[in-house]
């Protein structure tokens with residue numbers, strides 16, 4: 001690129017910045033004007049409405065006038081809000097108006113269009129031409145999809161073909177052009193190199209300037225209702241997912257808002273890690289939650305729900321406990337669709353018999369026996385679904401309760417209760433009496449009527465909570481009904497392949513239920529059952545669901561998702577090599593090829609997070625690791641050290657940490673296998689370094705050194721990672737290999753692996769030239 005190019009680009013940049021400044025100024029003025037008007041409106045609200053309440057017509061007029069005034073105010077407030085948003089976007093644009101340019105000559109056109117791409121679009125002052133195109137505009141896809149040469153893009157209704165003559169990238173900071181390159185095949189290895197070479201950050205960043213072609217396919221995918229992305233560690237799955245949210249919000253801006261989208265992520269820490277990406281792009285965040293949080297909301301009051309991490313911790317560290325094998329068998333079976341089938345059969349049986357009910361009790365007295373409820377329930381049309389029968393039964397119960405309450409009107413307790421009434425209650429009754437306008441000449445009549453009304457009020461108040469409970473279906477006992485699933489006699493006749501030790505699993509399951517605990521493998525299953533029994537509201541507001549780390553959801557959990565969100569499109573992102581849940585070792589996960597029929601699958605094989613030496617190291621101990629392509633970023637080889645005892649281990653780790661601190665690495669993680677091990681590591685390091693121990697309650701993380709169990713570090717990255725103890729005793733099962741892989745792939749620039757005694761077989765499998773012995 002010659003001096004002329006630089007001069008031209010600088011001049012253009014200055015022009016664009018000038019337009020941004022003047023547009024911003026104009027908007028500021030308009031905003032100021034609106035603000036004054038809003039303040040004015042608020043101050044003079046009552047003066048500007050005509051209030052006249054004399055005649056019915058006047059009242060109507062007053063109402064209309066009030067409404068009009070309120071609408072005017074809220075309309076102004078809305079435009080004020082919109083202007084503020086536009087101004088925010090402009091200030092982001094001013095900092096760096098664009099990051100790329102393509103010159104495209106469409107076939108049949110004589111002129112070449114110069115398209116500059118930024119995070120939002122910008123028009124010139126005459127509002128005629130685009131000075132900057134939004135990266136999500138149809139034409140912008142050329143930038144991500146093609147090297148110079150023949151190229152095409154899709155508009156709403158046609159395909160435009162042509163010649164891509166130039167593709168250029170810019171680094172603009174503080175409104176100044178710091179660098180630019182013309183790029184060939186992929187979007188600037190150059191720029192990507194420089195972006196990836198930076199320190200890790202405690203918040204994820206947007207990748208808009210360097211989206212890769214295969215990532216762009218994920219972002220703009222609109223063909224299928226179910227999109228499954230299998231991508232190796234660090235291939236940009238999460239990044240692509242967030243850019244996809246921004247894309248969809250733009251593409252469907254008329255009909256879709258951030259409230260219609262939800263991201264299920266592995267833990268609250270991850271949630272906060274990704275929370276800044278969309279705002280950085282000028283979009284509002286989608287809703288974010290975890291599956292545990294979701295289940296908590298629905299069942300939390302009635303049960304303690306085990307977290308997936310507690311389940312994991314048990315799986316990894318409770319081998320010596322007596323019931324371990326039974327629990328692990330339960331984890332596997334209850335994750336499967338076989339278990340769902342079992343529950344479906346159970347629910348089918350409940351059509352004719354077996355649902356448990358609760359007595360209806362009023363003032364300590366049983367007024368309707370649970371047996372009577374069951375009788376009513378089961379004499380209803382057999383073809384009705386259980387939830388419909390529940391509705392009918394609730395209606396019937398309300399009528400019965402009404403009948404009963406009328407009988408109670410004359411009971412003594414009613415007046416006794418009356419003494420507890422507040423003054424307002426009496427006033428209310430008195431007012432009603434007046435309204436009836438029947439204050440007669442007969443004082444005795446008034447007295448009787450007043451008492452009647454009082455009694456009625458007391459009855460209504462007293463029966464209200466009971467009726468509310470009936471409406472909430474509290475007359476059913478789902479917990480007790482569910483227990484029957486595990487009762488020998490009942491479960492024996494079901495046609496499902498049950499695990500060998502099913503009888504013991506049943507006993508253990510009953511114990512958990514008695515203790516009001518839902519194990520993680522049981523939680524979704526129970527809620528599924530609950531919904532089948534009592535019914536539930538299908539969620540219609542959520543139009544798009546993103547599930548990150550999808551490999552960790554069991555087939556059962558996914559089936560449940562589909563039931564509750566039948567109208568939502570789904571994007572699942574995950575990595576089969578990072579599957580670390582107990583069920584994962586035997587059951588197919590969501591990402592397995594045969595899981596779903598109608599879907600589109602995109603595979604990402606390029607890993608961007610780690611340097612080449614780290615990626616080469618980690619892929620070498622994963623089965624099928626050959627497909628992982630390391631992005632070409634140089635760095636030091638990982639180090640591997642075996643130490644004889646704990647003192648030596650701790651000393652070596654301290655030295656390593658010191659080296660990292662000296663290198664000015666900003667985020668450093670000591671990654672352990674379990675929470676138990678993390679606590680131990682923390683104890684020995686905390687004296688010397690200012691470190692933080694991360695547990696499942698951690699919501700954010702700061703720069704510095706932290707100790708963290710591998711399963712919590714999912715999805716997050718650090719400048720450097722230390723594996724606390726990769727010894728043969730710690731990592732041997734297949735699942736532990738995945739855990740180790742997840743841990744090692746968190747490192748961006750350096751990885752150090754320590755083992756107490758011999759390294760595990762996975763580390764031993766790594767060719768010796770891929771690491772340094774320390």
Ligand SMILES: Nc1ncnc2c1ncn2[C@@H]1O[C@H](COP(=O)(O)OP(=O)(O)OP(=O)(O)O)[C@@H](O)[C@H]1O
Nearest residue numbers: 207210211212233234235236237238239608609715
């Ligand atoms: N196109 C890109 N341009 C710049 N950086 C990128 C790009 N793609 C990925 N990255 C960077 O690579 C790192 C890993 O990305 P991300 O966390 O999205 O990967 P992932 O596939 O979700 O990883 P994991 O499976 O390990 O959770 C991040 O630092 C991200 O910013």
